[in-house]
Amino acid sequence: MSKKAKNNAMSENKESQKLFALTGLFDTPDEIMHAASAASKKYRKYDVHTPYPVHGMDDAMGLGESPIGWCTLLIGTSCMLMMLGFIAWVSLVDYPLVWAGKPYFSLPGYIPILFEVTVLTGAVSTVLILFFIVSGFPNNNHPLHDTPYMQRTSDDKFGLCLEAADPNFNEADAKGLLEKMGAKNIQPVYYEKAEADAGLSLTHPAFVSFLAFVIVGVSGAAYFGLNRMVFMVPFNYMSVQGRAVAQEKNNIFKDGRSMQKPVAGTVARGLLPYPFKLDDQIKAQAEAGKYLSNPLPRTEAVFELGKTQFDSKCSACHGYYGEGDSRLNGKFPAPPTLHSKKVSEWTDANIYHVITEGQNVMPSYAKQLTRDERWAVVHYIRALQRSLKPKETDLQ
Amino acid sequence: MSSTTHAIHYEKKHLPASAGTLGWGVLIAGLAVAGASFAMDPMRAKYSSIMLFMFLAGVGICSLFMVSIEYLAGAVWSTPLRRVFEILASSLLFLPLFALPILPFMQELYLWTHKTDDILARKAAYLNQPFFLIRLALILGIWILFYKLFTGRSYKQDETRDQDLTRKNVKLSAVFIPVFGISITALSIDFLMSLEPHWFSTMFGVNFFAGSLVAALGVITITVILLNENGYLVKGIIGDHYYSLGFGMFAGCVFWTYTAFSQGMLIWYANLPEETPWFLNRWEGSWKVITIALLLVHFIGPLFGLIQRKNKRNPSRMIFMAAWVIFAHVLDLYWIVVPVFQPEGPSLRLTEFGFIAIAIGFLIVLVTQQAKKKNLVAVGDPKLQRGLAFRL
Numbered sequence: 001m002s003k004k005a006k007n008n009a010m011s012e013n014k015e016s017q018k019l020f021a022l023t024g025l026f027d028t029p030d031e032i033m034h035a036a037s038a039a040s041k042k043y044r045k046y047d048v049h050t051p052y053p054v055h056g057m058d059d060a061m062g063l064g065e066s067p068i069g070w071c072t073l074l075i076g077t078s079c080m081l082m083m084l085g086f087i088a089w090v091s092l093v094d095y096p097l098v099w100a101g102k103p104y105f106s107l108p109g110y111i112p113i114l115f116e117v118t119v120l121t122g123a124v125s126t127v128l129i130l131f132f133i134v135s136g137f138p139n140n141n142h143p144l145h146d147t148p149y150m151q152r153t154s155d156d157k158f159g160l161c162l163e164a165a166d167p168n169f170n171e172a173d174a175k176g177l178l179e180k181m182g183a184k185n186i187q188p189v190y191y192e193k194a195e196a197d198a199g200l201s202l203t204h205p206a207f208v209s210f211l212a213f214v215i216v217g218v219s220g221a222a223y224f225g226l227n228r229m230v231f232m233v234p235f236n237y238m239s240v241q242g243r244a245v246a247q248e249k250n251n252i253f254k255d256g257r258s259m260q261k262p263v264a265g266t267v268a269r270g271l272l273p274y275p276f277k278l279d280d281q282i283k284a285q286a287e288a289g290k291y292l293s294n295p296l297p298r299t300e301a302v303f304e305l306g307k308t309q310f311d312s313k314c315s316a317c318h319g320y321y322g323e324g325d326s327r328l329n330g331k332f333p334a335p336p337t338l339h340s341k342k343v344s345e346w347t348d349a350n351i352y353h354v355i356t357e358g359q360n361v362m363p364s365y366a367k368q369l370t371r372d373e374r375w376a377v378v379h380y381i382r383a384l385q386r387s388l389k390p391k392e393t394d395l396q
Numbered sequence: 397m398s399s400t401t402h403a404i405h406y407e408k409k410h411l412p413a414s415a416g417t418l419g420w421g422v423l424i425a426g427l428a429v430a431g432a433s434f435a436m437d438p439m440r441a442k443y444s445s446i447m448l449f450m451f452l453a454g455v456g457i458c459s460l461f462m463v464s465i466e467y468l469a470g471a472v473w474s475t476p477l478r479r480v481f482e483i484l485a486s487s488l489l490f491l492p493l494f495a496l497p498i499l500p501f502m503q504e505l506y507l508w509t510h511k512t513d514d515i516l517a518r519k520a521a522y523l524n525q526p527f528f529l530i531r532l533a534l535i536l537g538i539w540i541l542f543y544k545l546f547t548g549r550s551y552k553q554d555e556t557r558d559q560d561l562t563r564k565n566v567k568l569s570a571v572f573i574p575v576f577g578i579s580i581t582a583l584s585i586d587f588l589m590s591l592e593p594h595w596f597s598t599m600f601g602v603n604f605f606a607g608s609l610v611a612a613l614g615v616i617t618i619t620v621i622l623l624n625e626n627g628y629l630v631k632g633i634i635g636d637h638y639y640s641l642g643f644g645m646f647a648g649c650v651f652w653t654y655t656a657f658s659q660g661m662l663i664w665y666a667n668l669p670e671e672t673p674w675f676l677n678r679w680e681g682s683w684k685v686i687t688i689a690l691l692l693v694h695f696i697g698p699l700f701g702l703i704q705r706k707n708k709r710n711p712s713r714m715i716f717m718a719a720w721v722i723f724a725h726v727l728d729l730y731w732i733v734v735p736v737f738q739p740e741g742p743s744l745r746l747t748e749f750g751f752i753a754i755a756i757g758f759l760i761v762l763v764t765q766q767a768k769k770k771n772l773v774a775v776g777d778p779k780l781q782r783g784l785a786f787r788l
Contacts, residue, residue, distance in 0.1 A: 056636075056787030065706060100667065108661045 017190035019164045020143035021046075022174045024183025025157040029054045032158035035181040036060040042177065045166035049144075049153035071129050076122030083117040084110065138207040143191050152185070161189075272371065274356055285353045292349035296375045306380030309373045313365060322384045333361055338381055339388050351378045404784065406630045406775050416764040423757025429750025434497075437747055442505055443737050444751040445497040447729045450587055451755055452494055454580075454608025454725070455615050456487035457539055461576055462612065463546055464569035467562070473640045475783030476633050479774050480620050482547045483766040484612070487759070488539045495532060498587075502528075508593040515594050515670075523590055531586060535579045542572050553776035562778060580605050588729075591736045595674040599659035606655050607694075610648035611725035617641045617718035619763055621711045623772060630773045632784035635709030639788060642708030645721050649698035652728075656694075678731065682741035690731050694724040705788075726752070 026032045032048060033056065039046050040062035048054075048061060087110050091097070096104045131137040144150050144161065153159035160183065162174045171188070178186050201207070233240075244250050244258035253260060267273065276291075278284040296302050311320060319325035322338035337343075343351070355374045358364040369377065386394070433441040462481045466474045474481070503509050508516050508523040516523070545568055549561040581601025589600045597603075620641065624633045663671045678687050698721055707713045734742060774780060 058788065065704070100665065108664045111657065111661065 017192075019171070020189045020191050021161045021163040022171060022178065023144075023147075023149040023159055023161045023185075023187050023189055024178035024181075025149065025152055025159050025185045026181070026183055027157065029158060031182060032160065033057065033060045035160045035178075035183065037062070038177060038181055039160060039162060042168055042173075043162055043166045045163040045169075047161045047163070049150065049159040049161065051154055051156060051158075054158075068126060068129065068134075072122045072126045075125040076118040079121035079125075080114050080118040083114055087113070132202070138202055138204060141192075143189050147187075147189055149185070149187060149189065274366070276353060277357065281357070281359065284357065285350050285359075288353035289347040289350040292352060294348040294352070294375050294378055296372065296379060298379060302376050302379055303383060305373060306376035306378070306383075309369055310377050310380045313368050314377065317362075321388075322381060335362065339385055343381075344385055344389070348375075348378045348382070351381060404630060404632075404775065404780060406771070406773050408771055409628055411628065411764050411767050415760065419757050419760030419764055421757070422753050423761055426750050426753030426755075426757050429746055430754060433745075433747040433750060437745060439504070439737060440745060440747045441751075442498070442501045443733055444747055445494070446505065446587055446591075447726070447733050448751045448755055449491070449494040449498060450584070450604075450729055451611065451726065452487050452758070453491055453583060454604065455612045455759075456485055456491060457576065457580055458605070458609045458612030459485040459616060460488065460539070460543055460546065460572075461609065462616065463550075464542075464565075464572045464576070467566045468569040468573065470566075470779075472779045472782040473637055473786040475777050475779040476630055476773055477616070477620050477637060477641075478550070478777070479770070479772050480616055480623065480629075482550060482774075483763055483770070483772075484615055484619065484759070485543055485547070486766055487762055488536070488543045490758070490762075491536050491539070495536070499529070506590060506593070508590060519593060523593060528586055531582060535583050538575060538579060542568070542575070546572075550774055550777075551770060554771050554774065555776065557776040557778075559778045577605075580608070588732050591733060592674055594670065597659050597663070597671070597674075599655050599662075603652065603655040603659060606648055606652035607725045607728045610645055610652060610698075610721045613641055613644045613648060614718040614720075614722040614725070615759060617645065618715055618722075619759075621715055621718075625711050628767075628772055630775075630780075630784065635711075636786055636788050638711060638714050639705065639708040640786075642702050642714055642717065645717065646698060646702040646708075649695060649702070649721060649724070653691075653695040677735050677739055683731075683735055683739075686727070686731050686742050690724075690727055693720070693727055698724070 024035075026035060029050070032050065032054065036048050036057065037060045040060070048057060050057070088105055091104050098104070102109070149159055149161070160178065160181075162169065162178070164171075175186060244252070246259045248258050249256055250258035252258075276284045276288040278287070310318075310322075314322075316328060317324075317326045317332065317335050318338060319327070324335050324337040326332065326334035328334070352374055354362070355369065355377060356364060356366045365374070430441060430444070433444075459481045462474065463478060463485060465471070466478055466481075498505065502525065508519065509525055512520065546565060549565050552558070553561045581604075584601045584604035588604065589596065617638070620629070620633075621638060623629050660675060663675060677683065698717065701713075701717045701720065702708060707717065730742070730748075777783075
């Protein structure tokens with residue numbers, strides 16, 4: 001509605017419209033100060049509108065202390081305490097973590113956070129209180145909106161607005177007061193019918209759906225914007241590397257695998273294929289005896305290695321001295337003694353073949369013992385045999 | 397706004413003689429107690445001299461700081477009160493006297509004068525007695541020079557009403573502020589931080605400045621309110637001017653807390669062996685009580701006492717809060733100085749009260765003596781009328 005139309009509506013429908021206030025304009029800050037203090041003696045519901053802050057107006061209007069500060073303090077402090085409780089719960093109960101060698105709950109480190117939380121919640125809640133409680137936010141209508149009075153007071157005049165809702169209000173008295181204080185343009189302001197009927201409140205469906213739209217829109221935009229569109233990995237985990245991972249699909253190779261089979265005939269490092277694998281065990285053992293010999297010297301270290309390996313892997317069945325005195329109490333058939341004439345006459349390679357390939361119920365020990373360990377065990381077995389049947393030179 | 401049209405009526409009234417007598421009485425009683433303690437409890441008297449000197453130095457130089465920021469910021473609210481700042485800043489003239497009792501006993505008070513080790517050897521280029529004395533003379537000399545320049549022009553303006561003097565002081569303030577920042581930091585490092593020469597903190601100087609500013613504003617507030625409520629200043633100084641002083645004290649206390657906490661928290665976080673002992677000494681035994689009391693007195697008390705507008709406009713509450721923050725600063729100095737000499741815990745004797753009496757008596761005598769010769773309001777200042785019209 002244009003200004004002119006509004007003014008016309010005002011003057012035409014005076015009888016049918018409800019009076020909001022009587023307004024008057026003043027030229028100087030001094031005049032408005034005097035007018036405000038005069039009005040404050042008679043009225044409670046009145047307001048002053050000036051184009052810029054006039055210092056000392058609080059006193060002139062007789063305004064008391066604003067309760068807003070207390071709301072800020074109360075909300076800020078309670079949110080600070082809630083944050084403190086949350087931090088205490090996280091650091092003492094939910095996820096106790098030692099950092100920098102400090103106690104689980106170390107207040108000095110939390111003080112900046114508590115300070116920020118107090119300031120943030122205090123500030124935001126103050127704005128929300130001003131919006132929703134003081135200004136009745138969803139309702140953005142005010143009878144003074146768009147009136148010539150408001151246009152002048154936001155330009156170069158100082159306005160006094162005596163509201164009809166005041167119990168002491170009487171149109172003639174108010175007019176008298178304004179005239180006495182030297183006001184110009186004394187004008188009544190009426191509630192506009194459309195504005196008065198709109199009655200937007202917090203529960204109005206339009207406002208609720210608008211709020212829901214904003215909440216969904218903002219959180220959705222934030223979620224997709226931050227988590228999907230512009231998401232950046234804060235740092236790479238060690239498992240995330242630019243290399244092919246075993247068992248994973250890979251487009252580089254024809255078969256689509258990242259792990260390729262070794263070339264035919266490949267030998268692993270350190271591995272010597274054992275050639276004496278025949279169906280006939282006895283023949284294989286003889287073959288091994290013919291072509292192999294113990295590569296290790298008879299040094300103390302070798303005997304130590306042989307003893308360690310023999311004691312840990314062989315002695316359970318063969319006994320610590322190779323006499324076949326199994327420690328398994330008959331749960332597993334005990335092997336014959338290693339001091340028999342047959343074994344004594346075997347070459348080192350014959351024994352080595354049995355350890356490598358197994359014999360009768362004895363399985364292969366090629367997995368448990370490396371090549372050198374097997375040869376060391378052979379040396380140790382020889383030493384055991386010699387200890388029961390020493391040569392005459394040993395006794396000297 | 398209406399008061400701009402009124403003329404200023406300042407009539408110089410003399411302070412009652414009883415005020416001067418009271419000041420001299422308190423000062424002499426304090427001096428007697430302090431003198432006796434130099435004989436009976438010499439160590440206590442010696443370190444109390446450091447506290448007295450640093451307290452008066454802080455109050456004096458921060459009063460001059462208030463003068464200079466008024467010029468620099470073009471503030472009008474403090475113009476009717478500025479003469480009080482200038483009178484209190486005249487304590488700078490007597491600082492050499494208060495430094496004298498410390499100098500003969502430096503060997504006993506300062507470890508770095510007679511001991512050396514790897515760390516002190518590296519600091520010796522700065523921490524040595526000749527350079528210490530040169531710095532002291534330089535700092536006090538510069539402060540007195542600036543005091544003379546600022547107030548000389550201000551007093552001259554009472555007679556000549558020459559606006560150009562204000563302009564000159566504005567330029568002088570721009571020079572003074574950096575000099576002030578460096579000199580007060582150096583003085584606090586020399587007299588307070590070097591009590592424990594192995595320790596260092598880059599926050600120390602600014603922390604001392606914040607505490608001193610609060611104390612200076614406290615002394616200013618008490619002086620202004622007592623003078624104004626009894627009609628010795630010009631008509632028109634009202635609760636809104638007190639509000640601004642209270643605002644300064646509030647801001648100063650919060651700023652002090654900010655610097656003290658920054659210093660404490662960073663050292664606590666980093667946990668470095670060369671930094672932590674200073675705080676550990678003050679966090680052990682009964683010193684812990686003083687540390688916690690300092691937090692309550694220097695921060696929590698002023699926070700709630702000064703946050704409300706009506707308290708800051710009420711003269712009697714403002715005097716109470718001003719005395720409170722002065723006590724907070726004294727407690728701060730006590731907390732910095734005394735643990736060095738009494739690591740086992742705080743203790744109070746008559747000596748401390750004697751030195752407090754010296755400070756109080758000295759300031760009363762200073763104000764009464766200066767008030768005899770000078771106007772208590774800068775009547776020639778071009779901003780005075782706007783200052784009297786100041787409203788929140």
